Amino acid sequence: MSRLEEALRDSADEVNRALLELLPNANDTIGRLTDAMRYATLAGGKRLRPFFVLSGADLFEVPRAWSMPTAAAIEMVHTYSLVHDDLPAMDDDDLRRGQPTCHVKFDDATAILAGDSLLTLAFQVIAAPDGHPDAAVRADLGHALATAAGALGMAGGQVMDLAAEHQSFDLEAVIRLQQLKTGALFGFCCEAGAIMARADEAARRALRSYAANIGLAFQIADDLLDHEGDEAALGKAVGKDAAAGKATFVELLGAEEARRRADRLAGEAVAALALFGDKAALLCEAAHYIVSR
Amino acid sequence: MSRLEEALRDSADEVNRALLELLPNANDTIGRLTDAMRYATLAGGKRLRPFFVLSGADLFEVPRAWSMPTAAAIEMVHTYSLVHDDLPAMDDDDLRRGQPTCHVKFDDATAILAGDSLLTLAFQVIAAPDGHPDAAVRADLGHALATAAGALGMAGGQVMDLAAEHQSFDLEAVIRLQQLKTGALFGFCCEAGAIMARADEAARRALRSYAANIGLAFQIADDLLDHEGDEAALGKAVGKDAAAGKATFVELLGAEEARRRADRLAGEAVAALALFGDKAALLCEAAHYIVSR
Numbered sequence: 001m002s003r004l005e006e007a008l009r010d011s012a013d014e015v016n017r018a019l020l021e022l023l024p025n026a027n028d029t030i031g032r033l034t035d036a037m038r039y040a041t042l043a044g045g046k047r048l049r050p051f052f053v054l055s056g057a058d059l060f061e062v063p064r065a066w067s068m069p070t071a072a073a074i075e076m077v078h079t080y081s082l083v084h085d086d087l088p089a090m091d092d093d094d095l096r097r098g099q100p101t102c103h104v105k106f107d108d109a110t111a112i113l114a115g116d117s118l119l120t121l122a123f124q125v126i127a128a129p130d131g132h133p134d135a136a137v138r139a140d141l142g143h144a145l146a147t148a149a150g151a152l153g154m155a156g157g158q159v160m161d162l163a164a165e166h167q168s169f170d171l172e173a174v175i176r177l178q179q180l181k182t183g184a185l186f187g188f189c190c191e192a193g194a195i196m197a198r199a200d201e202a203a204r205r206a207l208r209s210y211a212a213n214i215g216l217a218f219q220i221a222d223d224l225l226d227h228e229g230d231e232a233a234l235g236k237a238v239g240k241d242a243a244a245g246k247a248t249f250v251e252l253l254g255a256e257e258a259r260r261r262a263d264r265l266a267g268e269a270v271a272a273l274a275l276f277g278d279k280a281a282l283l284c285e286a287a288h289y290i291v292s293r
Numbered sequence: 294m295s296r297l298e299e300a301l302r303d304s305a306d307e308v309n310r311a312l313l314e315l316l317p318n319a320n321d322t323i324g325r326l327t328d329a330m331r332y333a334t335l336a337g338g339k340r341l342r343p344f345f346v347l348s349g350a351d352l353f354e355v356p357r358a359w360s361m362p363t364a365a366a367i368e369m370v371h372t373y374s375l376v377h378d379d380l381p382a383m384d385d386d387d388l389r390r391g392q393p394t395c396h397v398k399f400d401d402a403t404a405i406l407a408g409d410s411l412l413t414l415a416f417q418v419i420a421a422p423d424g425h426p427d428a429a430v431r432a433d434l435g436h437a438l439a440t441a442a443g444a445l446g447m448a449g450g451q452v453m454d455l456a457a458e459h460q461s462f463d464l465e466a467v468i469r470l471q472q473l474k475t476g477a478l479f480g481f482c483c484e485a486g487a488i489m490a491r492a493d494e495a496a497r498r499a500l501r502s503y504a505a506n507i508g509l510a511f512q513i514a515d516d517l518l519d520h521e522g523d524e525a526a527l528g529k530a531v532g533k534d535a536a537a538g539k540a541t542f543v544e545l546l547g548a549e550e551a552r553r554r555a556d557r558l559a560g561e562a563v564a565a566l567a568l569f570g571d572k573a574a575l576l577c578e579a580a581h582y583i584v585s586r
Contacts, residue, residue, distance in 0.1 A: 089380075143422070160322045162402055
């Protein structure tokens with residue numbers, strides 16, 4: 001097991017423990033809602049976004065106790081987006097991480113409310129006084145997360161993704177779609193540590209550039225997996241985007257050029273972190289890992 | 294026009310101006326989402342929750358520029374809850390404030406995402422550095438709002454409300470349902486000014502007590518309107534809860550006793566504000582207004 005794989009496993013374990021503790025657990029009528037929140041959040045997943053939050057915070061030696069609430073919060077936001085995207089009114093997916101999706105396991109209403117509640121809990125956790133000791137940092141983190149997740153960020157990206165079934169998007173539009181749908185949240189993850197440490201603008205710019213490159217690389221790699229992969233290994237339906245008439249990077253660029261571009265983006269992500277020197281070794285490995293999944 | 298009616302109208306105008314400015318406006322594919330957010334939020338409504346935020350802040354002479362972001366945010370959260378509650382998977386309502394509901398005017402997917410984005414924007418606005426100058430206050434407001442809106446607050450109340458169609462709730466359960474579904478957010482509205490002013494615990498307790506009483510009074514009055522009212526005046530379907538087999542206060546208590554209880558709660562709300570003296574006159578009037586709509 002490589003150093004990165006070990007780090008990914010360790011941080012996923014830590015994040016899972018934090019999530020277990022942070023997710024509410026009602027034993028009355030509301031239990032159905034809290035069960036659905038736990039089901040969707042604890043069903044596995046690589047915890048890649050929290051890993052970027054924690055590793056970004058490590059660059060500035062931010063204590064784990066200060067960075068973990070944001071790491072857990074970002075996984076809640078990611079999970080909320082999956083739960084809502086999977087709904088019949090949206091992508092209508094029955095399978096996620098190899099398990100029935102939240103609305104299949106429970107029902108549509110519960111899935112909508114579980115997503116709503118996970119999003120809300122993320123902001124509660126980030127703002128909570130037992131997290132980062134500097135309240136100004138907590139406010140800034142909440143503001144940055146909301147900006148990344150909102151209408152001009154992730155939610156807007158999902159709207160573009162839904163429109164992509166009826167419109168033919170060119171490469172520029174698909175890049176824009178992905179910058180919003182996955183890139184905005186990746187950007188927040190990578191920059192969060194710099195916010196926690198009140199780092200200077202150069203550091204923040206470097207992390208944003210890293211995030212923009214890996215975000216896009218990640219999506220291209222996803223399209224390649226979707227193109228080549230098999231459903232059992234991925235734990236979700238494959239070839240769906242192409243079948244739905246959505247333009248993918250593979251379709252627009254060809255598989256070979258898509259692969260090349262993903263590798264180049266990973267290289268650019270690594271270059272962006274030069275100013276951090278050896279401290280960024282793990283994040284550099286992660287950039288290459290993302291395109292070689 | 295009474296002093297209260299004038300104050301309600303003036304604060305609604307101010308809130309509407311703030312909302313107009315804060316809601317995003319995209320002119321590309323995402324325009325469908327931002328249109329839906331604006332449609333749902335700007336379709337009218339009495340802006341009662343923002344009024345309580347602003348009036349509560351006035352008690353402590355918090356400047357309007359510091360309290361308005363929270364007032365606007367609470368209306369976004371309220372609107373998000375209406376948009377999601379109206380969805381076919383939930384209450385399946387076609388009419389709201391006399392207009393087609395968001396999913397009827399747009400579509401289910403857009404309505405889900407518009408609700409998501411309004412909720413997210415609320416946290417963005419509350420945490421934004423151009424709002425309250427004290428970052429610790431902004432973090433506390435975000436934390437308190439999330440707590441009130443989440444699984445153990447408003448969203449949990451909606452789960453109970455959905456369950457009420459299949460279970461027969463007694464008075465205690467209906468009170469609990471309403472404390473969560475509308476009471477938690479009312480509680481935040483009324484206490485927000487005290488958070489902004491870093492007021493002492495006695496003041497906060499008084500405002501929470503006021504809120505708990507008017508929250509319940511408001512819901513009983515709503516049930517009475519639903520029982521007596523006509524659809525044209527209300528701008529939404531009437532008699533729906535009773536028809537859906539949901540226990541209402543009117544059904545559990547009888548109309549006469551429900552009316553008496555609402556009046557008594559309004560009186561208790563007023564009594565809770567005694568320590569504020571004349572400064573709370575407007576909030577006292579509002580308590581009586583709520584039960585005499």
